[in-house]
Amino acid sequence: MAIETERKFLVKGDFTPFVVSAKRLVxxxxxxxxxxxxxxxxxxxxxxxTIKGMPDEKGVSRFEFEQQxxxxxxxxxxxxxxxxxxxxxxxxxxxGHGRYWEVDVFQGENExxxxxxxxxxxxxxxxxxxxxxxxxxxxxxxxxxxxxARYPYRSWK
Numbered sequence: 001m002a003i004e005t006e007r008k009f010l011v012k013g014d015f016t017p018f019v020v021s022a023k024r025l026v027x028x029x030x031x032x033x034x035x036x037x038x039x040x041x042x043x044x045x046x047x048x049x050t051i052k053g054m055p056d057e058k059g060v061s062r063f064e065f066e067q068q069x070x071x072x073x074x075x076x077x078x079x080x081x082x083x084x085x086x087x088x089x090x091x092x093x094x095x096g097h098g099r100y101w102e103v104d105v106f107q108g109e110n111e112x113x114x115x116x117x118x119x120x121x122x123x124x125x126x127x128x129x130x131x132x133x134x135x136x137x138x139x140x141x142x143x144x145x146x147x148x149a150r151y152p153y154r155s156w157k
Contacts, residue, residue, distance in 0.1 A: 004052070004064035005123055008143060011114040013132030015103050019091045025104075028081025032146035039146070040077040043090075047074025059139015060123040084149035086110065096128060109152035115143060 027041040039050040047070060053063030069077075078085070087108045093101040095118055106113040115137070118127055137143040142151070 002064055003061050004119065005061040005121065005125075006117045006119045007060065007127075007136065007138045008115055008117045008140075009136050009138075010134035011103060011116050011132055012134030015091065015093055015101075015116070015130070015132040018093045018130070019103070020094060020100075022089055022091045025086070025088050025090050026078070027086045027145065027149075028078045028084070029146050029149055030077070030081055032082060032150065034141070037146045040074055040081055042071065042074050042078070045071060047071045047077075049074075049077070055139060056123075058123060082149065084109070084152065086145050086149050093130075099127075101130070106148070106153065109154050110148050111154065113148070113153040 023044045025041060025043050027039055029037055029039055031038040035054045037050075037052045039048075039052070041048045041050065046068060048066055049069050050064065050066040052065075055062040085108070086106070088104045088106045088110070091103040091105065093103055093116075095101045099118060099120075101116045101118055103114065103116045106115075116133060120127065141147050
């Protein structure tokens, strides 16, 4: 079990020249309570179940448990999820020091939203901000995937 520490940003510019790989992610939520979430994800040809706790007061860190599960199980569990499936293309952009920006280009009901996240070893860790990075949305519940599943980006307008 681990503590996930990440920062999230909107994307305002063209990050695509820097992408080194990409994969499609489809995920749903069995539980999307603000105090805890249980997510089922299909990442390429792999399935995962993830449990996340409530974010800290800064919205930067929270408990995370993730376990790979058989793809067939992930597909079956997605059918049990609450309405609102997240579908996105995750692009990997080098961030230095062996880290990668994960730039998510949302599809479906969240089309038009592009967010970048960077996992850090602590909330004090520094990082370079590329020119294509926009407004920071770390800690803003509106941009949590569990919230986007219930209140998609397209409905904000």
